[in-house]
Amino acid sequence: MAPLVHLARVNKTYQALAGPVPALQQLDLSIKAGEHVVITGKSGSGKSTLLNLLAGLDQPDSGEVNIVNTSLPELNEAELALWRGQHVGIVFQFYHLFPTLTALDNILFAMELVNCLPKVEHQDRAESLLEQVGLAAKANKFPNELSGGEQQRIAIARAMANDPLILLADEPTGNLDTHTGQQIKQLFSSFHQRGKTLITVTHETINASAYDQVITLVDGRIVSKAD
Amino acid sequence: MKAILKKLRRDIGKTKGQAALSLLAIIITVWGVSTVYYGYWMTERDFRVNFDQSLPSHMNLVLDTSDIKAIDALIERPEIKAIERRESFMARVKDRDGDWMPILIFAVADFTRLQVNTFTLERGNWPSLGDFAIERKSSGFLGAGEEIEVQLPGKDVQRFSIASYTHDPRLPSARMDRIIYGYVTLDTYRSLRPDRSHANYLLRLKDQQPSQGDLERLAQEIQTKGVAAEIPPLGEHPHQNVIDAVSVLQLGLGVILAILGITLLSLILLLWMLPQVREVALMKAIGASTRNIRQAYQVLLLLAGLIGIVFGLPLGYLSGRFFSHFIAFTQNFDPVEGALSFMMHLPIALGCLSIPLLIGWRPISRAISTSSIQGLRSVFTGLPRKGLYVLQWLFPSVIFRYSLNSFLKNGARLVFSVILLVLGLALFFVGSNLQYALKQDTQQYFAASTYHLSIGVDYADRELLSTVEELGNVARVWPISQAQLYLEATPKIHEKAIRLQLIPRDHSFDSGYWIAGEEDRSCADCVWINQGLAHELGEPMVGQILQAKGEDGKMRGLKLTGILKELAVGPTMYAYSMEGAKPNTRALWIQLRNREPDAIAQTQVAIEELLGQGLLWSTNGEEKLEMLRAHLQPTFLILKAIGGLTIGMGLLGLALLININIQERQKEIGMLKALGTGAGKISRLLLQEMAILNGLGILLAIPLACLISVEMGRLLGATLLHVAIPFHADWIRMGMSITLLLGFQWIVWFPYVRNKIRRSSIDLIRT
Known part of the structure; x- marks a missing residue:
C-alpha cells in the first residue's frame, strides 16, 4: 500500500538578516494511513517547518512532498487552500479560534468555508463534534468565555470539521497545564482510534511505545526514527 | 520617561505609514x-472695515427743493456731523454689446468732500459736468x-463719456444685480x-x-419741520442678507x-492605542510607573498637536484668506491686508493643541488603567458584547455572522467610523440637496408665475397697451400703477417709505405663491405684501392694520390680507386700489403664450423697441433667476468646498480604518487560509x-442629510430670501456620490487587501 505521506530529499532554508538558515536538509519521510506519528526536537530543530510543509502551509525549496496522492509543490496557493480544507485538519498551540464566533459557529464556519460536505449535515456534524470533545453545553459561548483547554478542544473539533484524513497538531498541549494536556492527548487518541492519521509536533518527553513513529529532528535532519 | 519616549518613537518608526x-x-x-475660523473672522473684518469706512448714513431726508433752509438749520445742530445731498434715479444705458441695461445714477454734491455713504476713486478723475463715473464692478459692461x-x-x-471708476463697497456687483451703478455731479443731474x-x-x-x-x-423732531426722515436699518449693509447667509453657513459648517x-x-x-494596550501592559510588567507612561503618551500627543498646528494652521490661514478674498470679490469689498492680531490666533492654536490631548485622554487612560495580565491577554481575542447573542439567532448564515460580528467587534472605533462616514456623506448630500432644492423651487416659482415679462415704463396709455397686446406672443398685459406711502413707526419698525403697487382686479397670483392669507377684492385699502x-x-x-400716510398726507389704516412669496423681487406692497391714488401706469406685467427662453427674449426685444423712450427697464424670469443664482453663488461655493473637505476627511478615516482592520486581522486571515479558504473567498468576506x-453609513446619512437639508433650507432661505427653501432631495446626485464613494474605496482597498491576502498562511499567522 502506497504511503499517505511521502517526503523525499526535502530542503527548506529561511533567509535571516545574518544569512541563510537551513530549516530542513535532505529530509525523507514516509507515513502510512492511520498512523499516529510524533515529531520531536529542540527549539529551532525544524519541527514546525516540517509540520507546515505537511499541512501545505509552506512549500519546500526542493524535494518531493506527496500527500494523499497529491504533489504539493505543484499546487498554487488557491489549489493548496482547497486541498488543505479537504484533507488536513490543523490544531495550533494558541488555538487561534475566531474570537467573533461562538464555539459552534467556529466549527460551522470551517465547514461552510470549505463546503466539501453536504450542507444539510453541517449542523448535526458540528453538534456531534462538540459532543465528542465534551463541550456540547458550551456551543453558544464565545472563545473569550472559555478556558484554554476548552478552546483547544474546540480547535480540535474545528480541525475535524471537514472529516480530514490527516490531523496535524503543533504543540497542542504546550500552552496547557498537565491535567488539561492529558485530556487533549486522550481526545487526539480517540480520533486516531477512529482511523485518522495523526501527526503531532512536540518538544515534550514522550513515551515512544504509544506511537507508531517517533521522529526526532536536530538541525533540520532526522536523527532518529522509532517505529 | 525618557526610555518610554524612546520606545514610543521606535514604535512610530516601525509603523511609518500609519503614523504618516x-x-x-x-x-x-x-x-x-482653521480655514473656517480664519475665513469667518477675515470676512467679518473685511465687511466691517469696508462698511464702516464708507461712513454709512444714519438718516435719509427728503424735502421740498424750495425749503433748503431747513437743512441749514440742521447742520448747526451739535450732534450732527454731516449732511450731504445725494440724489439717485433710474435710467437705462446701452452696454458694450448694444443692449439696454438699467442704470442707477447717484448725483453727488462734491466728489472731493464726500462725508456720508462715501466711495473712493479707483481710476481716472472725478466726473465733471457731462461726465459719468461708474462703479468698478460695472466695468464688465462699460469702461472708462x-x-x-x-x-x-x-x-x-x-x-456722455465715462471719466472714471469708483469703488463703492455699499453696492453689490453689477453682474450680480444686473444693474449698472453710475455717478454724476449735481449739475449734470439738474441738466x-x-x-x-x-x-x-x-x-x-x-x-x-x-x-x-x-x-x-x-x-420725529426733523419731521415736525416738514422734512421726511427715514432711518436705514442701523449697522446693516445694503446686502446684509448675503453676508449673514455666508456667516451662518460658515459657522454652521465650521x-x-x-x-x-x-x-x-x-x-x-x-x-493607535489598540496595539499599545499590550505594550503598556508589558511596560508595567517590567516596572514602568503609570505616571511615567501617561506622561510619555501625553508628550507624544502634544507633539502631534504641535505638528498639526505648524502645518495645518498656516494652511488654514492661507485658505481662509483665499476664501475671504473670494467673498470680498463677490461682495465688492476691498480685502483688508493687515495681519490678524495675536489674540485671534491664540484661541484656534490652543483649541487645535488641546484637541488631541482631550481626545487622546480616554483611550490612553483606559490602556494605562488595564492591568498587566489583562493587557497581555488581549491579543487575538475580541470582546463580543452581550447583545451579540441576539444577533446570532437573527442571521442564519455563519459566514455573514462572521462578517457582522467582526464588524461589531470594533466598538468605539466602529461608532467613530460610522459618525465620520455619516457626517461626511450627509454634509455632501446637504450641499447637493440645497442647490437642487433652490433650483427646483425657483423653476417651479417662475413656471407658476402669471406673467413672464415685467417692463418698467414712464407712462403707458390705453393705446400703447393695445399695441403691446397685439404682439403675436403676448397673451395678456396688466398695467401696474404705483403710489407712495409712508408707514408709521411702530415699536418694531421706524417710519418707512413704501412704493405701493396697484394691480388690476383681474389679476390674481398663483395659489402656491401665498405664504399666509391671500388678496382680498372685497375691501378698499386692503393690502398684501411679499x-x-x-x-x-x-x-x-x-x-x-398697518398705519400709513399717503401722498395726500392723510393717515389711513391698511388691512394686511396676505403675505406673498416673491423671488428676485425687492420688498413690495400690493393693493387693488387705494383711496386718493391716481392710475399712473409705471410697469407692465406681460403674460406670454410661448414661454420658451428664445420666444421670451424675442418678445422682450420687440416690446423694448415698441416702447422706445418710454421704457425704463425690462426683465424676464430667466434674468431674475440668473440674478438670484449670482447672489447665492458664494453660499454654494462654501457648501461645495466644505462638503468636499468633509468627504476627504471621511475617506481618510475609512482608509485608516481599513488599514488597521486588515493589519489587526492578519492572523485571522492566516487562519482562514489554514482552514482551506481561497483568497477570493477571503476578499469577499x-x-x-x-x-x-x-x-449602515448610507442608511443613516440619507435621513440625516434630509433633516439637515430641511433645517438648512429654512435657515438659509430665511436669511437670503426671507422664506424657507422647500426641501427637495437630489436623488440622482446622491446616488452618484454613493457610487463614487464605493468606487473610490474599491480602488484604494481592493489592491491593498489582495496584497495582504496573497501572503502565505503561515506568514500571516506568525505576524
Whole structure:
C-alpha cells in the first residue's frame, strides 16, 4: 500500500538578516494511513517547518512532498487552500479560534468555508463534534468565555470539521497545564482510534511505545526514527 | 520617561505609514477647522472695515427743493456731523454689446468732500459736468474712456463719456444685480432732471454708533419741520442678507467640520492605542510607573498637536484668506491686508493643541488603567458584547455572522467610523440637496408665475397697451400703477417709505405663491405684501392694520390680507386700489403664450423697441433667476468646498480604518487560509464587512442629510430670501456620490487587501 505521506530529499532554508538558515536538509519521510506519528526536537530543530510543509502551509525549496496522492509543490496557493480544507485538519498551540464566533459557529464556519460536505449535515456534524470533545453545553459561548483547554478542544473539533484524513497538531498541549494536556492527548487518541492519521509536533518527553513513529529532528535532519 | 519616549518613537518608526496617515489626518483637521475660523473672522473684518469706512448714513431726508433752509438749520445742530445731498434715479444705458441695461445714477454734491455713504476713486478723475463715473464692478459692461448712451424715462437718448471708476463697497456687483451703478455731479443731474421738486439728503451723526432711540427722537423732531426722515436699518449693509447667509453657513459648517475632525482624530487615536494596550501592559510588567507612561503618551500627543498646528494652521490661514478674498470679490469689498492680531490666533492654536490631548485622554487612560495580565491577554481575542447573542439567532448564515460580528467587534472605533462616514456623506448630500432644492423651487416659482415679462415704463396709455397686446406672443398685459406711502413707526419698525403697487382686479397670483392669507377684492385699502417686506416690518400677522400716510398726507389704516412669496423681487406692497391714488401706469406685467427662453427674449426685444423712450427697464424670469443664482453663488461655493473637505476627511478615516482592520486581522486571515479558504473567498468576506459599514453609513446619512437639508433650507432661505427653501432631495446626485464613494474605496482597498491576502498562511499567522 502506497504511503499517505511521502517526503523525499526535502530542503527548506529561511533567509535571516545574518544569512541563510537551513530549516530542513535532505529530509525523507514516509507515513502510512492511520498512523499516529510524533515529531520531536529542540527549539529551532525544524519541527514546525516540517509540520507546515505537511499541512501545505509552506512549500519546500526542493524535494518531493506527496500527500494523499497529491504533489504539493505543484499546487498554487488557491489549489493548496482547497486541498488543505479537504484533507488536513490543523490544531495550533494558541488555538487561534475566531474570537467573533461562538464555539459552534467556529466549527460551522470551517465547514461552510470549505463546503466539501453536504450542507444539510453541517449542523448535526458540528453538534456531534462538540459532543465528542465534551463541550456540547458550551456551543453558544464565545472563545473569550472559555478556558484554554476548552478552546483547544474546540480547535480540535474545528480541525475535524471537514472529516480530514490527516490531523496535524503543533504543540497542542504546550500552552496547557498537565491535567488539561492529558485530556487533549486522550481526545487526539480517540480520533486516531477512529482511523485518522495523526501527526503531532512536540518538544515534550514522550513515551515512544504509544506511537507508531517517533521522529526526532536536530538541525533540520532526522536523527532518529522509532517505529 | 525618557526610555518610554524612546520606545514610543521606535514604535512610530516601525509603523511609518500609519503614523504618516495619522499626522496627515491631524493636519487636515486643523487645516479644515482653521480655514473656517480664519475665513469667518477675515470676512467679518473685511465687511466691517469696508462698511464702516464708507461712513454709512444714519438718516435719509427728503424735502421740498424750495425749503433748503431747513437743512441749514440742521447742520448747526451739535450732534450732527454731516449732511450731504445725494440724489439717485433710474435710467437705462446701452452696454458694450448694444443692449439696454438699467442704470442707477447717484448725483453727488462734491466728489472731493464726500462725508456720508462715501466711495473712493479707483481710476481716472472725478466726473465733471457731462461726465459719468461708474462703479468698478460695472466695468464688465462699460469702461472708462468710453462714450455711453443714457436715456431717462420719456427723454431723448443723451451721450456722455465715462471719466472714471469708483469703488463703492455699499453696492453689490453689477453682474450680480444686473444693474449698472453710475455717478454724476449735481449739475449734470439738474441738466438731466430739471423738473424735480424734491431733494434727498444723507445725514450722519457725530456719534459713530447712535442708538435707535436717539435716531427716532431726532427723526420725529426733523419731521415736525416738514422734512421726511427715514432711518436705514442701523449697522446693516445694503446686502446684509448675503453676508449673514455666508456667516451662518460658515459657522454652521465650521461646527460640523470641527465635530468631523474631532471624530477623525478620536478614531485615529483609538486605532493607535489598540496595539499599545499590550505594550503598556508589558511596560508595567517590567516596572514602568503609570505616571511615567501617561506622561510619555501625553508628550507624544502634544507633539502631534504641535505638528498639526505648524502645518495645518498656516494652511488654514492661507485658505481662509483665499476664501475671504473670494467673498470680498463677490461682495465688492476691498480685502483688508493687515495681519490678524495675536489674540485671534491664540484661541484656534490652543483649541487645535488641546484637541488631541482631550481626545487622546480616554483611550490612553483606559490602556494605562488595564492591568498587566489583562493587557497581555488581549491579543487575538475580541470582546463580543452581550447583545451579540441576539444577533446570532437573527442571521442564519455563519459566514455573514462572521462578517457582522467582526464588524461589531470594533466598538468605539466602529461608532467613530460610522459618525465620520455619516457626517461626511450627509454634509455632501446637504450641499447637493440645497442647490437642487433652490433650483427646483425657483423653476417651479417662475413656471407658476402669471406673467413672464415685467417692463418698467414712464407712462403707458390705453393705446400703447393695445399695441403691446397685439404682439403675436403676448397673451395678456396688466398695467401696474404705483403710489407712495409712508408707514408709521411702530415699536418694531421706524417710519418707512413704501412704493405701493396697484394691480388690476383681474389679476390674481398663483395659489402656491401665498405664504399666509391671500388678496382680498372685497375691501378698499386692503393690502398684501411679499416676504421681503414682511421681514422688514418684523413679520406682521395677516389681519393686522398697518398705519400709513399717503401722498395726500392723510393717515389711513391698511388691512394686511396676505403675505406673498416673491423671488428676485425687492420688498413690495400690493393693493387693488387705494383711496386718493391716481392710475399712473409705471410697469407692465406681460403674460406670454410661448414661454420658451428664445420666444421670451424675442418678445422682450420687440416690446423694448415698441416702447422706445418710454421704457425704463425690462426683465424676464430667466434674468431674475440668473440674478438670484449670482447672489447665492458664494453660499454654494462654501457648501461645495466644505462638503468636499468633509468627504476627504471621511475617506481618510475609512482608509485608516481599513488599514488597521486588515493589519489587526492578519492572523485571522492566516487562519482562514489554514482552514482551506481561497483568497477570493477571503476578499469577499472582508468586502462583506465593508459593505455593512457603507450600508449602515448610507442608511443613516440619507435621513440625516434630509433633516439637515430641511433645517438648512429654512435657515438659509430665511436669511437670503426671507422664506424657507422647500426641501427637495437630489436623488440622482446622491446616488452618484454613493457610487463614487464605493468606487473610490474599491480602488484604494481592493489592491491593498489582495496584497495582504496573497501572503502565505503561515506568514500571516506568525505576524
